[in-house]
Amino acid sequence: MGIVKSKFNKLLSDASTRNRSLLCVGLDPDPAKLHNKDVLEFNKAIIDATSDLVCAYKPNLAFYEAMGIRGLQILKKTVDYIPKDIPVIGDAKRGDIGNTAAAYAKALFDFYKFDAVTLSPYLGYDSIEPFLAYNGKGVFVLCRTSNKSASDFQDLEDNYGMKFYQSVALRANDWNSSGNIGLVVGATYPEELKQIRKICPDMPILIPGIGAQGGDLELSVKYGVDKNSEKAIIVAARQVLYASTAPDYAEAARAAARELRDNINKFRKL
């Protein structure tokens, strides 16, 4: 491979190889769906049930922030609980000017100790740079998001026929001198995913949007992987976390995660 394998990419690749998995479980607990289960115990049970089946975990900070201070204590303890050989991607989608971005990087990398984070590109390079400066860590830049309104701005086309999300992918390549950048591309936009993989042949791509959001699993895998059938990180949250609401929820989550992992592998060239 032409690019440097950063510490984060190595952690990801080792976990992916060891667990034979491109599956990332989104740890997004929703109290309304937990039927009075303790949130931290729920997370721990999900982690125990799936940590040999995933290549990464991805808690989205919104779900913890919505629980107030208590939620952030749960988030910190959840990250601490995840085995150190599984990368944890903090889905934060932050984006702010230089000195403020540095404060967010401190929060996400030094306090919560995420191995990687998601960031919004709207403010440009100097909003990303303070995160890249942590060169053992990974940075996933939002490129094409999974939601319906993604097209509002991401499809705006410039004079050269280049869409905004394509410009983001190109710039991310330019910024990737330390090999620690990846992109976020929704499973709900397989054609865009295909194009982005061409623009960035070597980057990890984080792909949310299968399951509840309706993204196509087969196309997400086929278009998302690199030439070695790796580096697509397929996210599932609700379909794993809430596979059962009964006391056997952890076993059900394990069964759902295993089935998904195996289905993903069917579409890889292994």
Next chain:
Amino acid sequence: MGIVKSKFNKLLSDASTRNRSLLCVGLDPDPAKLHNKDVLEFNKAIIDATSDLVCAYKPNLAFYEAMGIRGLQILKKTVDYIPKDIPVIGDAKRGDIGNTAAAYAKALFDFYKFDAVTLSPYLGYDSIEPFLAYNGKGVFVLCRTSNKSASDFQDLEDNYGMKFYQSVALRANDWNSSGNIGLVVGATYPEELKQIRKICPDMPILIPGIGAQGGDLELSVKYGVDKNSEKAIIVAARQVLYASTAPDYAEAARAAARELRDNINKFRKL
């Protein structure tokens, strides 16, 4: 005025009229600059010293998150401490898909009880909508940010010669049926501010970037205000918070805030 005056806009306008002020103090405490002062006590002293001089306060969440859980407890107590007749803008720059955006809205409006928040437009309408649904609250959409790299993406020009940040301003108008949207435009880009004020003649515009970032105060006020010389919200943080590092820091902050308020007023047609 042609548009509805939302509850947030009324709160803002009342505070602005009462204190004869377009000044918003950015409550962004940096432990490295506080010389061992207690952060919450520092914030309270700054609020006590300036609450009759401002139209709003704006804590940026990054500075609190960087302090870990303790920082968020300080943030919550800081928001609680601000007099209820001064609006508090949570500078969060969040932007996520629908159900996740709803979780962020819950955190920012229900838990921290901000009167308004800043949001990133990258994900489009459905990432903003859950915040607009709180129709007593305000939403400031990032349009042209104050940083150097703002031009990386915000200046991308479409087939019609429209720049990305201009598209954001236009869309924000479309979305503003409840009259609770505003924009964020950096003081460091006065020409862009002038254009944006033309596109959105009635919206509040939050204008960071004077002081340490070098934005021009006179042009920010002249180009930022609406036809009644109102609705520009000029943010100052470092030049007020750290006007003195001596024990008289609160008095020095008050003097700096008063001078800024009065300088701003010189450029208004009052």
